[in-house]
Amino acid sequence: MEIDEILERFHPLPAGSREALKARISEAEYPKGHTLIRSGRVEKTLYFIRSGIVRAYSDADRGDVTFWFGKEGDVVISMKSYVSGQPGYEHVETLEACDLYQMKALDLESLFASDIHIANWGRKLIGQELIKTEERLISMQFKTAQQRYLDLLSSTPDLLHRVPLCHIASYLGITQVSLSRIRAEIR
Amino acid sequence: MEIDEILERFHPLPAGSREALKARISEAEYPKGHTLIRSGRVEKTLYFIRSGIVRAYSDADRGDVTFWFGKEGDVVISMKSYVSGQPGYEHVETLEACDLYQMKALDLESLFASDIHIANWGRKLIGQELIKTEERLISMQFKTAQQRYLDLLSSTPDLLHRVPLCHIASYLGITQVSLSRIRAEIR
DNA sequence: CAAAAAATTTTACAAATGATAAAAAGCGAA
DNA sequence: TTCGCTTTTTATCATTTGTAAAATTTTTTG
Secondary structure, eight states: OOHHHHHHTTSOOOHHHHHHHHHTOEEEEEOTTOEEEOTTSOOOEEEEEEEOEEEEEEEETTEEEEEEEEETTOEEOOHHHHHHSSOOSOEEEESSOEEEEEEEHHHHHHHHHHOHHHHHHHHHHHHHHHHHHHHHHHHHHHSOHHHHHHHHHHHOTTHHHHSOHHHHHHHHTSOHHHHHHHHHHHO | OOHHHHHHTTSOOOHHHHHHHHHTOEEEEEOTTOEEEOTTSOOOEEEEEEEOOEEEEEEETTEEEEEEEEOTTOEEOOHHHHHHSSOOSOEEEESSOEEEEEEEHHHHHHHHHHOHHHHHHHHHHHHHHHHHHHHHHHHHHHSOHHHHHHHHHHHOTTHHHHSOHHHHHHHHTSOHHHHHHHHHHHO
């Protein structure tokens, strides 16, 4: 997915503002298994995914728990770092070789301070992430694991071919064994 | 909590921008049990809580499920309406008599378009909501119901005196009976 | 292709949670 | 206070989910 298309996903931008953003964006490739964001740090870079897939996870007693998948067109930010300037709680690693657009958080910050269109674009971007997170939270409270699995199957079927089931299970808030049971039941 | 203090909670504002916001804000009182936001509509008003407590909930098979509590200093918005302009999925009702500051979403929208400080303030506001939502999502995935209850107890102990346990249970993603068991176990 | 490694599924048992019903406790109004 | 109502707790049993270990399948590597 090309950068113009990605930037327009969140909110329309006047050509001048879009060019100002693009002037700060560079490209980078990373292999599978590369860690883009590490917890406990204030992250200084953010990414847009041109191609590939990544996961965000945090450490827990029972190993790491995946709470987000990002794919083509998505933004990769340590939200905590980005919003509050405090060390984040998440790791983000590539699950495939990835082509990314990258940008310094400080560059974006200074564009926010000087360009009102970019400030509003950033507001919309965060807003859309918020809706997605809220909808996931609600689905965790409302729905059974089986329903959540079926939802995932219909909304992003490709995820199941591209990501190991252990990460899918943890994303659904269940164990690998439970997921296996659900899959057997449906078959 | 006074309006200046609430507005400053999210991001510092120059005096002029703060006054521009305050010029669009009025006060209102609502009794306990009043519905501020109804699902299926595009909400045109947003609120800041001066005093009192509210809950957001959605309809499910097994009755309504509470997914957010707001108290003094918090913002009450239908996020879906506000961010995407589409009908929201949540109801918000007062659980106590509430003193609120209220504002038309369109007024805020036009301030976003004309005042860069307010646009960035709005960005920070949404960002902080996102962090809170993300942390709750993670705690739903990582933690047992008992841990979530203990977390709630230590972070907002007053909630338990002000809100019926049926709403607390649904907020924690468990039944009233399970919550009762957890409470008995701890005692 | 065969061996090794990794991922996934299956099994058996234990623990946690849900559903339901009924009892107990708390609370406001007459 | 007592009555009537709501909220909370307790008890029982059924179901779901977790843990641990083994079996199976798939993928990787030589």
